[in-house]
Amino acid sequence: MNILAIDTAVSVLSVALSAGDDVWCFEADAGLRHSELAMDSVDLLFKKAGLEPGELSGVLCMGGPGSFTGLRIGFSLAKGMALALGIPFVPIPSLDCMAHPFSCRPGLVIPVIDAKKSAFFCALYSGGRQLCPGMDAGPALIAQTITGALESLPGEKQVLLTGPDAEKLYPLLPEGLASLAGGALKGYARTLLDIAKKCKIFDNCDTDWFSGPEYIRKSDAELNL
Numbered sequence: 001m002n003i004l005a006i007d008t009a010v011s012v013l014s015v016a017l018s019a020g021d022d023v024w025c026f027e028a029d030a031g032l033r034h035s036e037l038a039m040d041s042v043d044l045l046f047k048k049a050g051l052e053p054g055e056l057s058g059v060l061c062m063g064g065p066g067s068f069t070g071l072r073i074g075f076s077l078a079k080g081m082a083l084a085l086g087i088p089f090v091p092i093p094s095l096d097c098m099a100h101p102f103s104c105r106p107g108l109v110i111p112v113i114d115a116k117k118s119a120f121f122c123a124l125y126s127g128g129r130q131l132c133p134g135m136d137a138g139p140a141l142i143a144q145t146i147t148g149a150l151e152s153l154p155g156e157k158q159v160l161l162t163g164p165d166a167e168k169l170y171p172l173l174p175e176g177l178a179s180l181a182g183g184a185l186k187g188y189a190r191t192l193l194d195i196a197k198k199c200k201i202f203d204n205c206d207t208d209w210f211s212g213p214e215y216i217r218k219s220d221a222e223l224n225l
Contacts (some may be wrong), residue, residue: 001057001202004042004081008034008074009066009094010113010164014187015041018197019049024221025186029201030217042077057087058202060192063091064214065121065134066113071213077141079209092195093214095123095134097188099164100195102181103128107158113156114165121216122169124149137216139172146177193212 007014013030015038016023026041047051061078064071075091082089098111103125113121120137124131124145131149135142150157157180170180193198196202 002051002055003058003060003193003196003202004045004056004078005189005196006038006042006074006078006095007062007071007187007189007192008038008077009062009064009188010070011067012164012187013037013041014189015045016047016189016193017049017051018170018193019051020069022049023190023193024049027189029186032069034070036072037079042081042197053081053085056087058082058087058196058205059089060196060201061091062094062188062192063211065095065115065136065216066094066213068074068213068215068219071215073086075213076174080173082207085142088202088207090196090205090207091211091213092192092201093134093189095121095163096130098192099123099125099130100191102129102160102162105158106156107160108146108153109160109162110146110166111163112161112166112169114168115217119217120165120169122161124152133217134214139169142169143173143177144195146173154178215222 003018005016014027016025024045059078061074078089095111104111109125115121162181
């Protein structure tokens with residue numbers, strides 16, 4: 001299958017195209033310029049791969065949480081291409097994607113996204129399995145949740161922080177509670193492809209065209225209302 005993956009969940013724009021046995025990737029610290037760069041980066045990958053859009057089999061995007069605007073851009077691009085080409089699109093939860101490279105690691109794995117307002121989006125994983133719903137929480141509550149989870153885990157008690165903002169959360173937790181993943185990924189489009197292939201996501205895929213991003217937190221407009 002020829003699959004396109006789009007990651008616009010955080011400031012790093014990441015796009016990957018699986019074409020036959022080859023994978024083509026583009027990544028840039030785009031800041032607030034995702035809408036300007038996303039489609040151009042997709043066009044670039046098609047040219048590099050020698051592929052026409054009509055040869056695409058499916059489209060993936062980050063499902064959230066993450067940047068409100070970034071997620072909407074990713075969904076719009078993925079849905080637009082999928083509808084125009086008559087192919088399926090699938091959103092994959094952002095925290096699942098960020099934890100996936102460490103699914104075989106013992107102990108706890110915690111992907112972290114800066115949610116601003118002194119809080120972080122995160123979740124706890126063990127053996128590739130999510131242990132709790134996605135959190136929008138401050139460091140104190142996150143530390144409390146980690147401690148409670150460790151008490152219920154047999155054997156290995158290591159805690160690994162990963163994701164784009166793990167380094168921001170790390171110094172805010174009690175000393176020695178967790179460690180940082182070395183060489184943490186910045187963009188996750190290629191990981192989206194890995195998950196799709198491993199889980200055979202597009203086999204008997206039933207696309208929900210009315211699906212939208214999982215934000216976890218309400219927008220400022222909703223809160224003000």
